[in-house]
Amino acid sequence: MNHRLVQWIWHVKGSLALPPGQTSDEAFARLDPLFRETGTTRQRDGSRLRFRKRDQAAQDRMAVFDGGELRVERGVGAPVLRYHLTSRALLFCFLAPLMFLAVARLTVIVGEYNKPTPAEIAAKEKREEAKAALPMSPIDAFLGAPAPEKPKKKDPKSKDDDDKPRPTAAYVFAGIFSVLYLVGRIGQARLVRRLFTTRLSAH
Amino acid sequence: MDGVRVGKRVIGAQSPVTVGWENIPKVEGGPMRLFFFTWFQPTMLFALIAFWYYAPNSIAKASTAVGIGIAFKILLLGLEWLAPRHESWRLTWKELTVDLFYVSLGYTVLRLIEGFIGSDAVIEAVQTSFDWQKLAWFIGLPLLLQAFLISFVFDFGQYWMHRGMHNWYPLWVTHAPHHYITQLNVNKGAVGNPVELFLIGLGIGGLFDFLPRAALLAGSLGLAVGTYQHINVRFNSPRWWRFLFNTTEHHSVHHSRDFEASRSNYASTWVVIDRMFGTCVDGEAELLGMEGGRPMSIRETMVYPFADGWRTLKERLGRRSVMPAE
Numbered sequence: 001m002n003h004r005l006v007q008w009i010w011h012v013k014g015s016l017a018l019p020p021g022q023t024s025d026e027a028f029a030r031l032d033p034l035f036r037e038t039g040t041t042r043q044r045d046g047s048r049l050r051f052r053k054r055d056q057a058a059q060d061r062m063a064v065f066d067g068g069e070l071r072v073e074r075g076v077g078a079p080v081l082r083y084h085l086t087s088r089a090l091l092f093c094f095l096a097p098l099m100f101l102a103v104a105r106l107t108v109i110v111g112e113y114n115k116p117t118p119a120e121i122a123a124k125e126k127r128e129e130a131k132a133a134l135p136m137s138p139i140d141a142f143l144g145a146p147a148p149e150k151p152k153k154k155d156p157k158s159k160d161d162d163d164k165p166r167p168t169a170a171y172v173f174a175g176i177f178s179v180l181y182l183v184g185r186i187g188q189a190r191l192v193r194r195l196f197t198t199r200l201s202a203h
Numbered sequence: 204m205d206g207v208r209v210g211k212r213v214i215g216a217q218s219p220v221t222v223g224w225e226n227i228p229k230v231e232g233g234p235m236r237l238f239f240f241t242w243f244q245p246t247m248l249f250a251l252i253a254f255w256y257y258a259p260n261s262i263a264k265a266s267t268a269v270g271i272g273i274a275f276k277i278l279l280l281g282l283e284w285l286a287p288r289h290e291s292w293r294l295t296w297k298e299l300t301v302d303l304f305y306v307s308l309g310y311t312v313l314r315l316i317e318g319f320i321g322s323d324a325v326i327e328a329v330q331t332s333f334d335w336q337k338l339a340w341f342i343g344l345p346l347l348l349q350a351f352l353i354s355f356v357f358d359f360g361q362y363w364m365h366r367g368m369h370n371w372y373p374l375w376v377t378h379a380p381h382h383y384i385t386q387l388n389v390n391k392g393a394v395g396n397p398v399e400l401f402l403i404g405l406g407i408g409g410l411f412d413f414l415p416r417a418a419l420l421a422g423s424l425g426l427a428v429g430t431y432q433h434i435n436v437r438f439n440s441p442r443w444w445r446f447l448f449n450t451t452e453h454h455s456v457h458h459s460r461d462f463e464a465s466r467s468n469y470a471s472t473w474v475v476i477d478r479m480f481g482t483c484v485d486g487e488a489e490l491l492g493m494e495g496g497r498p499m500s501i502r503e504t505m506v507y508p509f510a511d512g513w514r515t516l517k518e519r520l521g522r523r524s525v526m527p528a529e
Binding site for chain 2: 038039056058089093100103104106110114135139140143144146149165170173176180183184187188
């Protein structure tokens, strides 16, 4: 598989032209507050800045990234800021659907091996029936609440088992995390680009 | 910081906590906004109670409750987005994703395990082995009374489990990760170590047998009251609501970085239980968390009870071994 395609999962790369006349020193000075957050360490080496983030605060504007490198390079017209950021959050979010698909499979297997015995089913049905046979409180009858329904006799041949663990939730969460990943991968890349652009061009 | 004396305790000496309802800000804005944020909570509660009380048997099912629960939480997430209580608690993509990860564990892996060793298994075992006819009197009670008792008795058990967690180290290590959250959002109630979620879910409510409709009514109390423990929205909750029920304000005090403040407001739904036992502090806090607000990663949350427990055990054993022989 294409290495760059695999990297795209949790690496965010981009570039943007510096405003006319802005030097790399000025650019990094403008971006500096972003790397002064709690848990962030940074290292400046000429026209290159490397940073690491650990235990990022929730409201850190770059909380989704754990590290990366920013470089100012000579562009066609004006100098260009190139950035390469990495995010474990994006990687985990990408892998989460696979985990939930595995959980769904496990749920099905557990359900197969843990079927209730006929005696257990009969005891439960007996309990439910007896419960439904009880007289309703006169207060509830007066207020018009529906009376408890007698449970329907279950067809012993029916393959449906109400108590069997179902994989539905795991499938739903696999879907939710897939959507979250796409929203995050596209949205966070745009947000960080907008953040850099705003910082660099702020008066 | 001086703090404020509440009974025998000084609240807010280590981190800012606003004490007293009269000092808590109210919702500001036009009449429509004030009307909405004043009446939203009671309206939703009574609407849910009326729904579950009168819904036909074909609708009054657990699957409907799951659907309503999800729809209600989406509505509250929308309110958080439109009218955040604190900008410093604003939900980000990363916070939402992490919160949903913990929520998803509750719906999938934990539910699977609970069927074998958790409250589901306990309820099943008790109800199967016990002659339920002896508890039939409970089923004959009016539905709303049954629902209240289920909710209150369960919360009573949860109160003591929660209080125990704040007072006994072996239980505390399971609960500590939940206290590393630095902001309150709708899904933050699910954030924590799975061992804690399992322990807090163990309730004595399972010892009763009750009508399914009563359980659904009790669940609606949890949904329409308990959910507000963790939410980034300000409501003008009515005085009676604040007296009876846990609110975001109460729970923010519980999550405060102030040690004494965090040892209050243990109940999940019925804060009146805290009032009964002298642990209620009416107030609010914005700065939340532990260790100065250090967030805890998912990995650390998962291993914390075992890692910290092992570290503490080694320290204790080490201390004992260096004690001079007498």
